[in-house]
Amino acid sequence: MDTETPPWTTTESKILVEDRWIRLRADRLRTASGQEIAPWYVLDYPEWCAVVALDEADRLVMVRQWRHGAQSWSLELPGGVMDAEDADPIAAARRELLEETGFGGGAWTYLYAGHANPAIQTNRLHIVLATGIRLVAPAAPEPTELIRVETLPVAEVLAGLPRGLIGQSMHVGAICVGLAAAGRISLEAAA
Template identity: 40%
Template sequence: MPESSPFDELRDEPFAPEVVSSDLVFQGAVWDVRDDRVRYGDGEIRRQYVAHTGAVAIVALDEQERVLLIQQYRHPIRHRDWELPAGLLDIAGEEPLEAARRELAEEADLVAAHWEPLVSSWTTPGGNDELIHVFLATGVSAAPAVHAREDEEADIRVEWVPLDAAVDAVLAGRMRNGILSLGVLATSLRLRDRS
């Protein structure tokens, strides 16, 4: 049995200072921007941030330990970056696992027999409140239906990439998507721990 460490229970700590005011300064089609004044220490601070719905992402892994990556245009960075299939938690009452199943079918026309939580992360806690839940999906096969796609999703490129090659590309800085990085690195560690 491994020896315990004083860091075994290391975790983020909830903290809720008084919010003096919270104003909606921009209502968007997908997410909003809020302007909050917060009592902090002996004074007051003001912070603007994106109020996000939350999201899910999927590391779909096949029997050859290849991970499914998608490439699509992302306007803010002016790149067609490599990503994991992912999507918003934008259906009221939908659990993250159900959203992950839906997104894998919608973005990659795939279903998976086995699902497990991999990791959850705040993507940019200084600028938004998005919490993304990343799942590992195995036993992957074609979905019964192909989904119609539009806008940036209409020309998504789909590629099965050896997990080790994806890890190498992340560590070499050739793929910079944070959620993809988190997902493939966590999957690599999970598989290592199982061997």
């Protein structure tokens, strides 16, 4: 199987919704065998970032925020949309962490980017690790964000993962990779 050549051809694309955060389009596709798939909905979002943030006391800095779609409070990593003014994912993560939590400083490392939902979304979630951060300013989230800052011991977060402690499923993997990069856990397979 050729993994470089797209197996589908887009024969038509129509924008259905477009605003500052999202663009929804309906594509008409043709498979290599000539079968038509229509409509195939695609969500064009800007790139996102999230930061696995460990403070000077080795606690994870998290945010609990209201998520209207889920109709619940969700414990998550700080992060959000990468703005055009952000020089790179680390700059975006620094800005988001400071805005949402008031934390800054420390050492910063870019870890990886993964697709949020590659079947229907175009964007990626960039994961950044920050260690040794500290409270440097009051939190100043967007006026539409309802956020509570929580700092939790690494062991408490890890113990809570199997019970659904983290409301944002993409952040579960980010936490594991971030904590491994920080030397707090090992992702090596047992021999």
